[in-house]
Amino acid sequence: MKIKDKSYLFRIGAYIVLALFVLLTVIWLAYFNRYHVLYYQEQMQLFRFNGFYFHTYWIKPGGIAEYIGAFLTQFYFYPWLGAIIIALLLAGIYLLVDSIGRRNGIIEYLFAVLFIPILLLMTVLTYPYFRLSYLIGLMVGLIGFRIYTAFKTSVRYLIGGLLLIVIYGIAAGNALFFFLLVLIFELFSGKGLHRYIYWVALAALAAIIPFLAYRFVYIVTLREAFFALTPVNFIHPGISTVAAWLSIPVIYACWRGLSGRTAGWKPALWKMIVSCVIVIGMCIGCMALANNRKAEVINGMAFSVQNNNWIRAIQLGDSYPFSNSLISYFTNIALAESGELPYRMFYYDQPGPTGLFLKWQESYVTILYIGEAYYHLGLMQEAEHSAFEAMVANPVEHNSQTLRRLITASIVVRDTALFNKYIRLFDHTIFYRSWANRQRQYMTSALADSAYVIPETPQATWCNDFFINYGKPEYILNKILEKNPNHSLAFEYLMAWYMLNKDINSMKKCMDTYFYRFHYITIPTHYEEALLVYQALNPTTNVLAQYPISEKTIQRFNNYIQEYSRVRSNPQLAKELYQQFGKTYWFYYHFRRPETLQKTEDENKY
Numbered sequence: 150m151k152i153k154d155k156s157y158l159f160r161i162g163a164y165i166v167l168a169l170f171v172l173l174t175v176i177w178l179a180y181f182n183r184y185h186v187l188y189y190q191e192q193m194q195l196f197r198f199n200g201f202y203f204h205t206y207w208i209k210p211g212g213i214a215e216y217i218g219a220f221l222t223q224f225y226f227y228p229w230l231g232a233i234i235i236a237l238l239l240a241g242i243y244l245l246v247d248s249i250g251r252r253n254g255i256i257e258y259l260f261a262v263l264f265i266p267i268l269l270l271m272t273v274l275t276y277p278y279f280r281l282s283y284l285i286g287l288m289v290g291l292i293g294f295r296i297y298t299a300f301k302t303s304v305r306y307l308i309g310g311l312l313l314i315v316i317y318g319i320a321a322g323n324a325l326f327f328f329l330l331v332l333i334f335e336l337f338s339g340k341g342l343h344r345y346i347y348w349v350a351l352a353a354l355a356a357i358i359p360f361l362a363y364r365f366v367y368i369v370t371l372r373e374a375f376f377a378l379t380p381v382n383f384i385h386p387g388i389s390t391v392a393a394w395l396s397i398p399v400i401y402a403c404w405r406g407l408s409g410r411t412a413g414w415k416p417a418l419w420k421m422i423v424s425c426v427i428v429i430g431m432c433i434g435c436m437a438l439a440n441n442r443k444a445e446v447i448n449g450m451a452f453s454v455q456n457n458n459w460i461r462a463i464q465l466g467d468s469y470p471f472s473n474s475l476i477s478y479f480t481n482i483a484l485a486e487s488g489e490l491p492y493r494m495f496y497y498d499q500p501g502p503t504g505l506f507l508k509w510q511e512s513y514v515t516i517l518y519i520g521e522a523y524y525h526l527g528l529m530q531e532a533e534h535s536a537f538e539a540m541v542a543n544p545v546e547h548n549s550q551t552l553r554r555l556i557t558a559s560i561v562v563r564d565t566a567l568f569n570k571y572i573r574l575f576d577h578t579i580f581y582r583s584w585a586n587r588q589r590q591y592m593t594s595a596l597a598d599s600a601y602v603i604p605e606t607p608q609a610t611w612c613n614d615f616f617i618n619y620g621k622p623e624y625i626l627n628k629i630l631e632k633n634p635n636h637s638l639a640f641e642y643l644m645a646w647y648m649l650n651k652d653i654n655s656m657k658k659c660m661d662t663y664f665y666r667f668h669y670i671t672i673p674t675h676y677e678e679a680l681l682v683y684q685a686l687n688p689t690t691n692v693l694a695q696y697p698i699s700e701k702t703i704q705r706f707n708n709y710i711q712e713y714s715r716v717r718s719n720p721q722l723a724k725e726l727y728q729q730f731g732k733t734y735w736f737y738y739h740f741r742r743p744e745t746l747q748k749t750e751d752e753n754k755y
Contacts, residue, residue, distance in 0.1 A: 162421040163260035166428045167243060170264070171236045174271060177436045178232035184448035185441055186274055187232065190281070191225035192550040193543060197577035205546070210359075210367055210377035211286055211321030218282025226580040235274065238284050239267045245291040246397060249330075250404050252298060261424040262400055268431055269393035272439035278384040278544065286320035286378035287394065290327045297331060302338070306347050310354050317358050321377035328355040329398050337405040384544065443469065443476075450479035454521065455550075457605045459483040467497065474744065475518065477504030481645070482525055490641050491673030496732045501743025502649045505642065508746050509619045513542045517551060519619065526629065526639055527610030529558040531617055533567070547574075549581060560592050561609045563599075568592055610636060620746045622646065623655075630663055637667050648679050648734060649743055657683045660696070677702040678734035685710075709735050 178186060196202070196219050206212035206219070225231030246263050270287075273279050293316045300308055309331060317324035328351060335344055363374035373382055380386040380394050446469045453462035462483035466476045480497050481504060484490040498504075507519045520535025533555060540551035552571050559567040568588075575585035595601045602608055612632040617625055623646050629639040640663045647656035656679050664676075672680075677698045684692040692698070709730050716722045723740065730736045 158421045162425050166425050171240050174236040175232040179228050181440055183228045184452050185445040187225045187228045189448050190222055193545045193548050194219055195549040196223040199577045210374055214286040214320040215282040218285045222281050243267050249295055261428050264428045266396045268435045269389050272435050273390045275439045275441050286323040289320035290323035293327050294330045322379035333402045447475050454479050454482050459487040472498050472500050474500050474503040481505055491675050495734050495737055502746050503744040505645055506622045513539050525607055527607045529562045529609050533558045556588055560595050634666050653683045675734050681706045
């Protein structure tokens with residue numbers, strides 16, 4: 150017996166493709182966006198179970214949707230769970246659009262089109278300012294519209310205004326999204342003057358509700374009152390974000406326009422298979438286009454450095470093929486903490502001083518990361534300063550990343566007031582409560598023993614009063630060494646600073662002043678290379694008599710000079726020289742133009 154109506158094949162195909170989409174999205178997020186999306190978003194907040202925290206959401210438009218989004222985002226603490234939550238929400242949006250469109254009778258044949266909105270939404274997940282609450286708000290608008298379409302005309306006109314009010318109360322600007330869908334629905338539903346009266350009344354209500362909320366309920370801008378949780382109010386929304394929201398009403402309008410014109414459509418197995426292949430192809434293509442390798446590497450390195458995983462940080466940095474100051478910055482921190490900075494610094498890309506200390510910029514990420522080098526140097530005052538400014542600059546809320554740094558720094562310097570101020574916030578969380586209990590134990594031990602050192606945490610470095618000049622960090626490094634003569638990390642950073650700036654005379658002075666304080670078995674390789682450069686620039690000196698540079702390094706230097714002479718007369722040989730000597734300070738000195746930390750007057754206005 151043959152089944153003439155094969156539309157069921159398209160429905161089966163749609164659900165199979167949806168299951169594959171969920172699987173691919175989970176893998177894509179958990180493996181390729183673990184740090185850039187899941188870790189970053191989880192760190193941007195600190196969800197707490199108390200009335201005050203809920204109140205911070207309640208007092209702004211769309212606060213309920215944002216609160217739900219923040220609640221779900223805390224589960225990103227486990228990346229696989231976070232990836233599953235996002236994938237299921239995207240699948241839920243697909244099913245809602247499918248349920249709405251199915252009422253028009255052609256949805257089975259056009260299921261591939263339904264994936265366009267969720268594929269666009271999947272791509273914008275990688276935007277740094279995109280939050281889960283935006284998906285929640287969109288879903289609230291779709292759920293409201295699905296409820297709306299379930300009622301007959303007489304009841305629908307009464308419930309439309311009520312739904313508009315409820316949706317605004319939950320998801321703010323997505324009430325306008327709901328209104329747009331209602332407008333399209335009513336445009337294709339019946340005739341009569343009453344329809345136009347209803348449009349005008351609903352449009353007036355859609356405008357009045359946000360305005361009244363702006364005047365009497367929320368302390369926000371008029372724009373936020375109208376468009377909160379929609380692309381109009383996003384920070385740098387991008388074309389994909391706007392397209393994701395607009396694609397749903399556009400697709401729905403097309404469905405309504407095609408309604409009743411599909412009688413001659415003949416479903417077939419091969420058409421279903423082609424549709425499935427197209428959707429999977431679009432999914433993989435969108436994932437490839439949206440994949441931000443640089444952001445994933447940078448966030449992965451930040452995570453590794455903050456968790457003292459030096460090998461992982463170095464490996465991640467080495468995997469990125471292009472020059473980037475942040476990647477070099479975290480690589481140098483990892484090399485310094487693992488004792489390899491004087492030996493292997495030039496094995497990795499060095500853009501100059503900006504790869505050792507970051508240039509000041511007014512952004513949450515940069516302000517936070519500037520303090521990372523100073524934190525590892527033991528300057529807890531600057532670590533606290535950077536963490537506090539980053540916390541204030543965070544566009545979301547007081548977040549776990551900066552709060553944990555403030556608490557750790559407060560333990561190191563035995564600042565009980567600062568510690569007690571912030572540690573209680575973690576008592577109202579799910580995933581950080583045990584961490585907070587450990588910090589209390591550390592603080593108790595620190596107060597009982599002045600020599601106590603928190604596991605895997607730098608010791609505090611004390612020096613005379615200072616003001617950090619972010620453009621000239623050598624000042625504070627010298628201050629540290631004056632007060633702490635055995636601070637080897639400060640010495641290695643100071644040497645690296647002079648070498649990266651190609652300040653050979655200051656490098657030599659630093660060696661003469663501080664080197665013999667430390668118990669190096671032999672002179673580190675890069676220091677030998679820099680000393681030979683000094684000897685070449687100052688032929689009347691006798692560096693070899695002062696420092697026992699190895700014969701191997703001297704021979705390599707002589708070979709380099711010979712090859713460099715050939716390259717100067719034939720620049721095409723530079724690549725060949727790099728293959729032989731690219732991991733030496735000599736190559737950096739001759740061929741790299743370092744980026745400086747010095748800024749123009751306008752850039753210094755912070």
